Amino acid sequence: MRRAWYWISQQGLSTQSFYKTSGRLLPFITAGFLVLFLYGLIAGLFFAPADYQQGDGFRIIYVHVPSAFAAMAIYFCMTICAVLTLVWRIKIASLCLTASTSLGAGFTFLALVTGSIWGKPMWGTWWIWDARLTSVLILFFIYGGLIALQSIIANKQHRDRAVSLMTLVGAINLPIIHYSVIWWSTLHQGATLSLFSESLIAPAMLRPLLAMIAAFMLFYGMIVCLRMRNTILVTDMKTEWVKKVLQ
Amino acid sequence: MSLSIDNLSFSRDERCLFDNITAILQPGQWCDVRGANGSGKSTLLRVLAGLIKPDNGHVTLPPFHYIGHALGLQPTLTVFEQIDWQSALLNEKIKKDALHDAIDLVGLTSMKNAFTTQLSAGQQRRLRFAILHLIPRPLWILDEPYTALDVSAQHVLHSLIEAHLQKKNRAIIATHHAMKINIPPAHTIQLEGQSCY
Amino acid sequence: MLLTLIRYDIIRTLRRGFSVVTPLLFFTMIICLFPFAIGDNARLIAPGIIWVAALLAVLLSIDTLFTKEWETGCLDHLLLSPYSLTQLVSIKLLSHWITYSLPLIIISPVLGLLLHLPPPVIKTLMITLLLGTPVLTLFGALGAALMIGIRENSVLLPILILPFYIPVLIFGTSAITTPGSLPLLGALLLFSIATLPFLITQALKIGVDT
Numbered sequence: 001m002r003r004a005w006y007w008i009s010q011q012g013l014s015t016q017s018f019y020k021t022s023g024r025l026l027p028f029i030t031a032g033f034l035v036l037f038l039y040g041l042i043a044g045l046f047f048a049p050a051d052y053q054q055g056d057g058f059r060i061i062y063v064h065v066p067s068a069f070a071a072m073a074i075y076f077c078m079t080i081c082a083v084l085t086l087v088w089r090i091k092i093a094s095l096c097l098t099a100s101t102s103l104g105a106g107f108t109f110l111a112l113v114t115g116s117i118w119g120k121p122m123w124g125t126w127w128i129w130d131a132r133l134t135s136v137l138i139l140f141f142i143y144g145g146l147i148a149l150q151s152i153i154a155n156k157q158h159r160d161r162a163v164s165l166m167t168l169v170g171a172i173n174l175p176i177i178h179y180s181v182i183w184w185s186t187l188h189q190g191a192t193l194s195l196f197s198e199s200l201i202a203p204a205m206l207r208p209l210l211a212m213i214a215a216f217m218l219f220y221g222m223i224v225c226l227r228m229r230n231t232i233l234v235t236d237m238k239t240e241w242v243k244k245v246l247q
Numbered sequence: 248m249s250l251s252i253d254n255l256s257f258s259r260d261e262r263c264l265f266d267n268i269t270a271i272l273q274p275g276q277w278c279d280v281r282g283a284n285g286s287g288k289s290t291l292l293r294v295l296a297g298l299i300k301p302d303n304g305h306v307t308l309p310p311f312h313y314i315g316h317a318l319g320l321q322p323t324l325t326v327f328e329q330i331d332w333q334s335a336l337l338n339e340k341i342k343k344d345a346l347h348d349a350i351d352l353v354g355l356t357s358m359k360n361a362f363t364t365q366l367s368a369g370q371q372r373r374l375r376f377a378i379l380h381l382i383p384r385p386l387w388i389l390d391e392p393y394t395a396l397d398v399s400a401q402h403v404l405h406s407l408i409e410a411h412l413q414k415k416n417r418a419i420i421a422t423h424h425a426m427k428i429n430i431p432p433a434h435t436i437q438l439e440g441q442s443c444y
Numbered sequence: 445m446l447l448t449l450i451r452y453d454i455i456r457t458l459r460r461g462f463s464v465v466t467p468l469l470f471f472t473m474i475i476c477l478f479p480f481a482i483g484d485n486a487r488l489i490a491p492g493i494i495w496v497a498a499l500l501a502v503l504l505s506i507d508t509l510f511t512k513e514w515e516t517g518c519l520d521h522l523l524l525s526p527y528s529l530t531q532l533v534s535i536k537l538l539s540h541w542i543t544y545s546l547p548l549i550i551i552s553p554v555l556g557l558l559l560h561l562p563p564p565v566i567k568t569l570m571i572t573l574l575l576g577t578p579v580l581t582l583f584g585a586l587g588a589a590l591m592i593g594i595r596e597n598s599v600l601l602p603i604l605i606l607p608f609y610i611p612v613l614i615f616g617t618s619a620i621t622t623p624g625s626l627p628l629l630g631a632l633l634l635f636s637i638a639t640l641p642f643l644i645t646q647a648l649k650i651g652v653d654t
Contacts, residue, residue: 086646134610141607148603153594157259158654162590165647166604169586173607298520299653313524317517323459324452335448336525336532 015232016241018092022225029225033218040212048205060118062208065192066216068111071139072174074104074220079171082164092228094160097167098150099227103220105143112136123187131180132188135173142170156235250386250417255304257287257294264290268304270434272417274385277408277430280421282438288421289316291438292390295419309417311386316394318375322364326355326374329363330381339382349377353403368395376400376407387411387418401427446527446535453539468547471501475555490559491569491620498548498573499580499609505544506584507591507601509536510648514592519652529645537585537641545577568620575629576616582640583608589647593654 044062051058078100084093115133116126127133146163153159181190192201192209201209236242255268264287272278282288293299295306296313320329327346334341350359353373358366366374372395379387392404405428408418412430420426458464474497478486486493513519522532549570556566587605594600612632619626 138607138610141603141610145604145607148600149590152596152600155259155593155654158593158650161650162647165643165650166590169608169643293520296520296524298523313520315517315520317515317520319517319521321452321456321518322512322516323456328452328455331448332452333521335445335452336521336527338445338526 013090013092015091015095015236016239019229019232019245022229026222026225029218029222033215033222036211036218037215040208040215044208044212048208049202051205054122057118057121060114061192061205062212064111064114064118065209066212067107067114068136069213070216070220071104071108071111071136072177073217074100074107075139075143075167075171075174078104078167079174082167082171085160085164086168094164095228095231096224097163098160099224099231100220101143101146101150101163103223105140105147107216107220108136108140108143112140128187130187131184132177135177135180139170139173139177142173146170249307250309251307252295253304253306255291255294255301255306257290257299257301259290265438268436270436272419272433274415274417275412275430276433277412277418277420278434278436279426279432280419280436280438281423282421283423286438288423288438289390291436292388292419292421296388309385311388312379312382312384313388313390314375314379314392315390318371320363320371320374323362325360325362326350326366327359329374330378333378334382337382341381345381349381352380353377354399369397369400372396373400373403376403379411380407385416387416387420389418389420391421391423393422393424446531449532449535450539453536454543457539457543464543465547467501467505467544468551470504471497471548472551472555474500475559479559487560490556490561491565492617493559494552494555494569495573495576495613495617498545498552498577499613501548502545502577502580503584503602503605503609506540506581506588509540509585509588510592510651511588514651519592519648523649523652529648530641533585533644533648534641537581537644540585541578541581545581549573549577565620568623568626571626572616572619572629575619575626575633576612579612579633579636580609582636582644583612586640586644586647589644589651592648592651 040062045059048059050056078097081093081097081100084090085097112133115136119128120126146166149166150159150163153162181188233242233245250272252268252270256266257264268291270278280288280291290299292313293315294301295308296311296315297306297308298313321332324332327350330341330346330349350356353376355366355370355373355377358370363371363374372392387408393401396404405426408420408426408428409430412418420432426432475493478489478493482489510519513522523529525532552570552573553566556569561569583605584601587601590604591601612629615625615629615632619629
């Protein structure tokens with residue numbers, strides 16, 4: 001059993017097989033991203049009905065919610081990669097982890113900025129120190145710390161494991177962000193979407209939103225794949241299969 | 248207690264340092280680890296000491312002393328306190344007169360109350376040797392023990408190692424020139440020019 | 445034996461000379477800056493000022509906690525000791541807290557008086573610092589443990605650790621105005637004591653194993 005697992009982690013999840021599989025998947029990911037993104041953008045901005053309270057201003061939701069979702073989903077994904085790196089030392093997990101940090105930071109920044117732009121007309125202020133906003137800001141700082149840590153350590157193995165450990169510690173922030181609108185009564189509204197109960201949003205508004213969320217995640221997947229493939233080519237430069245690929 | 252090194256391999260940043268190192272040491276034997284600078288001697292000893300995890304293989308060792316490049320001495324403690332601290336760290340009690348004897352043996356009598364920072368590099372090594380002598384361990388792992396030693400300190404080291412081996416203990420020593428002790432090594436691990444693939 | 449180790453840890457810190465009191469001086473001077481900057485109104489935000497200053501002072505004191513041990517090779521010997529590294533790390537943190545954080549708490553009433561805080565508030569402030577500074581030490585030590593083997597790390601530690609100081613600061617200062625959140629601060633302390641020494645150990649092992 002241990003040997004089987006060892007084989008999977010070393011061969012089945014090897015950089016070479018990842019390179020092959022991701023190469024086959026990338027066109028589909030890219031196509032899916034383009035279709036969903038264009039649909040979400042057009043349907044969201046032109047066809048979805050205006051909100052009866054917020055008017056057309058609510059349409060920023062089609063950027064704000066997907067980026068906030070991506071900010072947390074990427075961190076969640078990084079947490080899983082961190083465990084895989086620390087416990088089983090799986091190479092592609094650590095590649096995925098280090099490729100994700102700056103994307104996560106970017107989406108968090110986008111969520112903060114769009115939220116602030118949305119907040120000005122709706123709440124009358126750019127920023128408020130409520131629990132949801134503060135915890136997302138902390139998430140942004142944590143991403144920043146991880147990027148700094150990652151950029152300063154030269155030794156690859158050392159870097160991957162140090163970043164993994166810090167990612168795990170920071171994961172404690174995720175449930176706090178998620179439940180902040182429930183635990184504390186905040187200015188930020190409660191969750192719009194829910195897996196298990198009916199969403200509090202009209203279907204015509206909902207469909208483009210879901211499409212945008214999926215598009216953002218596919219975009220993340222696409223960029224991470226490209227980055228990982230780049231890193232793999234550089235680190236495995238001396239192996240036979242890379243020489244073949246580059247010819 | 249048995250000592251075996253089984254199929255050890257290690258690479259760092261895609262560069263292979265050593266591969267398939269296997270050795271068994273019987274009581275009273277010592278193993279010589281040879282190689283040029285940067286060949287991975289220190290890394291091998293750190294892997295043996297369990298400070299670094301190998302990529303493959305495993306190591307079974309009896310309790311041991313490890314002396315690396317950095318000696319692991321606290322700069323702000325006196326010679327006397329240093330030994331007290333080290334023995335507390337190893338959970339061992341040391342008798343006062345044994346301690347004084349050991350300090351005399353390694354030639355630090357006049358420096359008993361000096362801070363570690365006031366000792367020269369060679370004297371700091373002597374202090375480590377006093378700890379080797381005071382707290383018995385069936386295995387010594389020594390990384391370049393000749394560094395910074397004058398002739399008299401080398402004699403101290405030789406007699407310590409010989410006495411240690413004669414008591415049916417073992418040692419693994421990394422050097423880049425031959426150890427001048429009367430007991431020849433039972434094993435030699437040569438670390439340069441190995442092909443790893 | 446463990447007591448001997450604590451004793452030597454404290455002796456070693458005290459022998460570092462003036463650097464032992466640097467965080468304390470820093471703490472005092474930061475607090476004295478505020479009345480100059482915001483005048484009499486400083487007294488309204490005095491607990492917050494003292495908390496932020498304590499936080500920065502702990503951060504200042506902790507950044508070389510493990511780098512010295514790493515450079516001298518002592519960390520190797522801590523790892524090779526029959527005691528678990530988690531035990532030894534806990535000892536080290538305890539003596540660090542005694543030598544660096546405890547003086548901050550002891551001097552805080554004086555600084556509270558300088559900022560015209562009423563005595564009952566000073567008392568609560570001291571309790572929150574007593575519960576909060578160990579959490580600051582623990583998180584700081586985690587950062588310090590990750591710093592071993594990294595050169596040019598001067599600003600990395602604050603960037604890495606300050607996000608985790610924010611909750612401590614929130615709970616610590618809110619406990620002064622609303623006594624209801626004092627148990628929350630206590631819970632945070634217990635949680636940190638339960639988890640962080642282990643994580644610090646792991647961080648040290650990552651640094652050594654490279």
